[in-house]
Amino acid sequence: MTHRLNLIYKKLYSFFGPQHWWPAESSFEVIVGAILTQNTSWQNAERAIANLGKRKLLNPHKLYRLSDKRLASLIMPAGYYNIKARRLKNFLIFLFKSYKGKLKNMSLRDTQELRQELLSVNGIGPETADSILLYALDKAVFVVDAYTQRVLLRHRLIRNNASYDEIQNLFMENLKNKVKLFKEYHALLVRLGKEFCLKGRPKCEVCPLDT
């Protein structure tokens, strides 16, 4: 499986090239984006982030002080805005209570322990937690999302009811080069999923992996 996964990576990289993920100007922006993009197109999440950025609100202190109602209205384009406002606040409450509002402090914690802490925040599930760890804090954790599952399933690399942890372990046990590779690999899987592995179709057509 190690060889298989490395071969897939090589094919994806040579076909698509580097993806430059995560598109953001700061670690905090990555975290905000990770929550805003939950079950939502990145384009819509971006509009919400832009609304915050325009008002210089993309830092923990400012966002923490913003009322839930105001926050919700600003992130409206991302959809689920009431729930997501609450989720952003839940993360910030955690950040201030446990790490004095500083990402640097949070980043010093042991990766697996921090992962457990993030998962205990209401509104942060496995994908959001791992996106934060990998893309905001540079921790060697593989991110699994809907595209990852779909691509792997289409190519029969997992069984159709494989759990999040199973899929994540598949990558983490078989790949070296950790952080940089994990970032690029996940981004490439999303790119492939978007362009070739469409939902509601039994098979990928002209899939770069099949050539």
Add this chain to the structure above:
DNA sequence: GACCAGGCACATC
């Protein structure tokens, strides 16, 4: 108008 998009919590069996 239907379906989809870089999930998650919660209820229920």
Add this chain to the structure above:
DNA sequence: GATGTGCATGGT
């Protein structure tokens, strides 16, 4: 542990 539902905008 599996399955169903609410949350909501904007593009195709």
